[in-house]
Amino acid sequence: xxxxxxxxxxxxxxxxxxxxxxxxxxxxxxxxxxxxxxxxxxxxxxxxxxxxxxxxxxxxxxxxxxxxxxxxxxxxxxxxxxxxxxxxxxxxxxxxxxxxxxxxxxxxxxxxxxxxxxxxxxxxxxxxxxxxxxxxxxxxxxxxxxxxxxxxxxxxx
Amino acid sequence: xxxxxxxxxxxxxxxxxxxxxxxxxxxxxxxxxxxxxxxxxxxxxxxxxxxxxxxxxxxxxxxxxxxxxxxxxxxxxxxxxxxxxxxxxxxxxxxxxxxxxxxxxxxxxxxxxxxxxxxxxxxxxxxxxxxxxxxxxxxxxxxxxxxxxxxxxxxxxxxxxxxxxxxxxxxxxxxxxxxxxxxxxxxxxxxxxxxxxxxxxxxxxxxxxxxxxxxxxxxxxxxxxxxxxxxxxxxxxxxxxxxxxxxxxxxxxxxxxxxxxxxxxxxxxxxxxxxxxxxxxxxxxxxxxxxxxxxxxxxxxxxxxxxxxxxxxxxxxxxxxxxxxxxxxxxxxxxxxxxxxxxxxxxxxxxxxxxxxxxxxxxxxxxxxxxxxxxxxxxxxxxxxxxxxxxxxxxxxxxxxxxxxxxxxxxxxxxxxxxxxxxxxxxxxxxxxxxxxxxxxxxxxxxxxxxxxxxxxxxxxxxxxxxxxxxxxxxxxxxxxxxxxxxxxxxxxxxxxxxxxxxxxxxxxxxxxxxxxxxxxxxxxxxxxxxxxxxxxxxxxxxxxxxxxxxxxxxxxxxxxxxxxxxxxxxxxxxxxxxxxxxxxxxxxxxxxxxxxxxxxxxxxxxxxxxxxxxxxxxxxxxxxxxxxxxxxxxxxxx
Numbered sequence: 162x163x164x165x166x167x168x169x170x171x172x173x174x175x176x177x178x179x180x181x182x183x184x185x186x187x188x189x190x191x192x193x194x195x196x197x198x199x200x201x202x203x204x205x206x207x208x209x210x211x212x213x214x215x216x217x218x219x220x221x222x223x224x225x226x227x228x229x230x231x232x233x234x235x236x237x238x239x240x241x242x243x244x245x246x247x248x249x250x251x252x253x254x255x256x257x258x259x260x261x262x263x264x265x266x267x268x269x270x271x272x273x274x275x276x277x278x279x280x281x282x283x284x285x286x287x288x289x290x291x292x293x294x295x296x297x298x299x300x301x302x303x304x305x306x307x308x309x310x311x312x313x314x315x316x317x318x
Numbered sequence: 319x320x321x322x323x324x325x326x327x328x329x330x331x332x333x334x335x336x337x338x339x340x341x342x343x344x345x346x347x348x349x350x351x352x353x354x355x356x357x358x359x360x361x362x363x364x365x366x367x368x369x370x371x372x373x374x375x376x377x378x379x380x381x382x383x384x385x386x387x388x389x390x391x392x393x394x395x396x397x398x399x400x401x402x403x404x405x406x407x408x409x410x411x412x413x414x415x416x417x418x419x420x421x422x423x424x425x426x427x428x429x430x431x432x433x434x435x436x437x438x439x440x441x442x443x444x445x446x447x448x449x450x451x452x453x454x455x456x457x458x459x460x461x462x463x464x465x466x467x468x469x470x471x472x473x474x475x476x477x478x479x480x481x482x483x484x485x486x487x488x489x490x491x492x493x494x495x496x497x498x499x500x501x502x503x504x505x506x507x508x509x510x511x512x513x514x515x516x517x518x519x520x521x522x523x524x525x526x527x528x529x530x531x532x533x534x535x536x537x538x539x540x541x542x543x544x545x546x547x548x549x550x551x552x553x554x555x556x557x558x559x560x561x562x563x564x565x566x567x568x569x570x571x572x573x574x575x576x577x578x579x580x581x582x583x584x585x586x587x588x589x590x591x592x593x594x595x596x597x598x599x600x601x602x603x604x605x606x607x608x609x610x611x612x613x614x615x616x617x618x619x620x621x622x623x624x625x626x627x628x629x630x631x632x633x634x635x636x637x638x639x640x641x642x643x644x645x646x647x648x649x650x651x652x653x654x655x656x657x658x659x660x661x662x663x664x665x666x667x668x669x670x671x672x673x674x675x676x677x678x679x680x681x682x683x684x685x686x687x688x689x690x691x692x693x694x695x696x697x698x699x700x701x702x703x704x705x706x707x708x709x710x711x712x713x714x715x716x717x718x719x720x721x722x723x724x725x726x727x728x729x730x731x732x733x734x735x736x737x738x739x740x741x742x743x744x745x746x747x748x749x750x751x752x753x754x755x756x757x758x759x760x761x762x763x764x765x766x767x768x769x770x771x772x773x774x775x776x777x778x779x780x781x782x783x784x785x786x787x788x789x790x791x792x793x794x795x796x797x798x799x800x801x802x803x804x805x806x807x808x809x810x811x812x813x814x815x816x817x818x819x820x821x822x823x824x825x826x827x828x829x830x831x832x833x834x835x836x837x838x839x840x841x842x843x844x845x846x847x848x849x850x851x852x853x854x855x856x857x858x859x860x861x862x863x864x865x866x867x868x869x870x871x872x873x874x875x876x877x878x879x880x881x882x883x884x885x886x887x888x889x890x891x892x893x894x895x896x897x898x899x900x901x902x903x904x905x906x907x908x909x910x911x912x913x914x915x916x917x918x919x920x921x922x923x924x925x926x927x928x929x930x931x932x933x934x935x936x937x938x939x940x941x942x943x944x945x946x947x948x949x950x951x952x953x954x955x956x957x
Contacts, residue, residue, distance in 0.1 A: 177340055185336035190328060199339045207341035255330045262327075264717035265409075278321050279328040300826075300839075303810045306324050313327050 176219045177206055183280060184227055190275040191268075192231050193260050201231035224280075225290045228272065232291075235268070262312040270305030277302050397449075397706045397723050407448040407708075407721040414710060414719075415440070416464075417478065419471040420703040423447060425721075426476050426497060428456070430465055431484065439463035439483045445497055448721050460502050461493045466531075468517035470524050472545055474498070477524055479505065479543075480514050488512035494545065509552045510541045516565035518572055522546075523597065525565075525572045527553065532561045532579060542597065554600045558593045564660070566619040568638060571596050573605070575617035575626055575636075585612030590628060592617075592636070609634045609645040618660045618668050625668040625679055627660065633679075633686065647685040650677050661700040663707045667726045671698045676709060680726070698722075793875060794837075794848040812836060815860040825856050840865050847875070854881075 181202060188198035205227035209219055263271050269291070276287045277298075284298045291298070415430025428443030441463035445454045459478070467481030467489070479492030490512035492505040508526070513533075515526040527540030536559040541550045556574070563576020571594040578586040590610035595602050611628035618625050624636040631649040636642070649670060659671040666681025676698060677686040701708040709722040811824040815838060828835040828850055838860050840847040851859045862878045 174340070181339070182336045185339075186331045186334060189334060190331050195337075199337050202336075203339040203341045206339075210341065253330070253333050256333055259327060259330045261717055274324060275328065278324040279331070299807065299809055306321050309324055309327065 173206065173209055173219060176209075176223065180220055180223065184224060187275050187280045188227060188231050190260070190263060190279055191228070191272045192235055193264060194235075197231050197234050200234060201227045204230050221286070224282075228276075228290050232268075232272075259313075262309060265312060266305045266308050267301075270301045270308065273298050273301035274305040274309065278306070397703055397708075397725070400706065400723050400725055402725045402727045405723045405725075407723055408451065409717075410710060410719045410721050411444065411446055411453040412718070413712065414699065417443070417467060417469045417476075418699065418701050418710070419469055419476055420701050420708060421471055421476075421497060422704060423449075424497065425701070425708070426456070426471075426495070428459065428469075428476070428478065428495070429463055429467060429481070439465060446721075448723075454500075456495065456497070457500050457502060459493050459495065460504050461491050462489065464489055466514050467492070468515055468526060470517060470519035472519060472524070475545060477505070477519075477543070477545065479508065479517070479524075479526060480512065482514060488514060505543065506548060506550060508541050508543070508550050510539055511537060513537060515540065516560070516563055516574055518565045518567040520567050520572070520597065525553065525567070525595070525597070527565070527572065527595065528556055528560055528563075528574065530560055530563045530565075530576065536561065536578075540595075553595065553597070554602060556593055556595065556602050557604050558591050560591070562613075562615070564617050566617065566624065568594075568619050568624070570598075571638070573617075573619070573624060575605075575608075575610075575615070575624060577612050577615060579613065587612045590615050590626065592624075594638075605636060606641060606643060608636065608643045610643075616660045616670070618662045618670075620662055620668045620679075620681065621666045622681075625660075627670055627672075631672075635684075644684075646679070650675060650686055650688050659698070659700045661702045661707045663702070663705060663724070663726050665705065665726050667707075669700060669707050669724065671700045671709065676700070676724075678724075678726075793850070794846075811839075813856075815857045817860045818862075818864060823860055825851075838863070842866075 185198050185202050188201055205223045209223050272291055276282045287298045414427045417428040419426050424445045424447050426445050429440055431439055441459040443456050464481035464483050467478045470477045475494040475496050477494050480489055482488050493502050495502050513529045514531045516528055516530045517526045524543040529536055538555040540553045542553055543550050559578050560576045561579045563574050565574045573594045575592040577590055589607040589612050592605035593602055610626045611630050615628035627633045627649050633646040633649050634643045635646055661669045668679040670677050675688055677688050679686050699710040707724045711720045808827040811826050813825040814822040815825055817823055824839045825836050828837045836856055837848040837850045847865050849863050862881045865875045
């Protein structure tokens with residue numbers, strides 16, 4: 162996947178402008194929660210700002226960080242709040258249907274499918290983001306896609 | 319490779335506008351220890367405390383049928399044909415909001431405050447047959463909708479009494495629902511005041527006594543309801559006040575185990591307390607002090623002993639024959655002050671769900687084992703279901719709860735101890751005590767957002783071979799709910815082959831993939847095993863190779879001729895573990911270096927004994943965000 166050019170603070174803001182929409186939407190698809198997605202993006206860029214030019218591939222770094230942060234937030238929320246994120250109601254029905262279908266997948270499958278089929282990452286790149294190996298990612302994508310087809314093809318029919 | 323159809327579906331999200339969240343660096347705390355926003359932490363803490371406060375009032379439903387002895391199996395159930403272990407029964411038609419009992423063929427769900435537990439109290443409900451997938455709405459009850467009533471299944475009727483509507487005042491009435499006729503009848507007035515009592519069904523009577531919620535006026539009286547004569551009788555006053563407790567019927571006594579806490583959430587007794595009522599003599603006795611914490615706890619009768627668990631995860635057993643408590647092993651899993659849900663399965667099994675962990679205590683044992691269910695098993699609600707246990711697992715994301723059934727293992731050797739460690743939270747870090755297969759122990763400490771739940775272990779067998787000289791292929795044993803299988807390649811299995819039991823196994827390409835090697839994936843309860851087939855016929859390998867779990871839950875592989883299993887690798891001679899996919903501080907280990915193009919490896923040692931290798935992704939992220947895994951308190955095997 163191609164990323165925005167790297168640079169200092171100004172460059173980081175450029176990375177932000179280039180990545181924010183896809184990154185936030187990918188987090189929405191993976192975690193189904195606007196607040197988690199927004200917090201993760203903001204926190205990841207805050208950490209990137211703190212590191213500045215010390216990070217070579219800033220876009221790749223911020224994607225990894227955002228997904229890890231979001232996963233951590235979901236884990237903590239599950240521990241303290243019962244694990245059920247708030248349901249966004251102010252979104253198109255097609256998005257709600259999609260999120261409902263994705264929710265049936267395991268978190269790992271959902272994240273892998275989103276990073277592969279929405280964000281366009283390769284297996285090895287996804288593996289480094291989620292802390293798994295490329296083989297595991299392939300398994301998760303295969304099973305996640307299969308489940309998603311079962312759910313959404315039935316809907317489309 | 320992107321799946322275009324899935325990509326098209328996912329692109330629906332492009333209709334959402336991303337917010338502008340460009341961070342104000344002066345107000346955010348950048349650093350490797352990623353913290354949730356302070357407001358959410360506060361809210362989460364308050365929520366946790368609220369759950370904790372409400373815990374004991376929720377989680378006890380003792381289900382008995384007819385006049386059968388308490389330690390005998392219950393009626394034939396539609397669950398009887400399910401296999402041992404967990405079975406996914408599919409999505410619930412709606413999330414249970416309050417009373418949930420199992421009749422032997424259906425879950426009856428009634429009352430509560432709507433899907434999210436809030437809103438107006440409901441007097442309706444539904445019956446759900448998970449085997450047929452059928453859902454039937456039930457008639458509206460002749461009593462007000464409510465939360466936290468006590469309930470029981472008599473074998474013919476669901477009994478409901480007491481409870482509240484979003485808090486006091488309490489109700490002092492009840493009703494009985496007959497699913498055969500879909501009709502309700504009201505119960506006659508009980509000789510006790512309005513409350514949320516403790517209750518248990520004895521087989522002939524429904525005992526209601528005291529209270530299990532935090533109120534200033536803690537009643538000590540109680541009553542027994544006979545559904546045959548439709549009459550109540552008062553019972554003797556008990557000796558102890560409770561605010562947080564569970565009640566159970568042992569076959570001879572109605573036992574209450576719990577705590578007395580005043581409004582400031584401080585215990586009034588040095589330990590958890592308990593008392594027992596004998597309906598034959600209409601008398602009470604106090605049980606001796608338990609090893610359990612005097613704060614909130616839960617307990618369950620297993621058929622020959624009471625198993626108590628406190629919120630600090632101390633567990634103990636009470637034997638009514640000796641009138642003594644014995645401390646057991648700690649409840650595994652994270653401590654998060656959530657509600658402890660418990661259930662009893664026939665054959666003496668106790669099952670507890672807490673904070674994402676479902677653990678069982680097999681009959682006659684002293685150590686708990688964790689059951690793998692689903693990664694989303696947080697706050698599963700468990701419901702006794704005769705010889706089985708049902709678990710209602712809420713989704714982590716939007717969606718409905720999933721219903722699971724657990725059947726105890728007949729062969730207990732399949733579930734004795736657990737190799738994979740439990741973990742606890744220590745601020746932003748996770749503390750994980752690890753016991754290695756050779757008996758060595760250590761403690762790992764790492765940032766909590768690491769999902770370190772994947773271990774790869776190389777037990778005594780590592781290679782599959784055939785012929786002389788043998789072409790040998792290493793077998794990959796990977797542990798964990800999110801097992802990391804790092805030798806597979808490609809986007810999908812290249813096929814399926816049946817093993818000796820007729821179970822289809824996925825056949826994947828291996829590693830570099832260009833050489834055409836394939837591997838057969840065997841999935842156990844906690845392990846994923848990949849057997850490379852090399853130049854062999856995959857179907858022949860699948861038929862010859864089998865793998866089970868031993869008493870320590872480690873995989874045991876066997877192979878029939880013409881295949882053999884080797885033990886002569888270095889990994890095989892000594893237990894060799896790999897902690898999946900995580901970088902660690904090189905300073906803590908020796909031999910740190912590049913293992914492959916995508917992995918670093920570090921072989922760590924303590925006291926001169928090499929015991930673990932760890933792998934991670936050599937990325938900027940790993941170096942800059944991950945502070946690493948600290949290894950503490952290593953104790954070699956045999957010490």
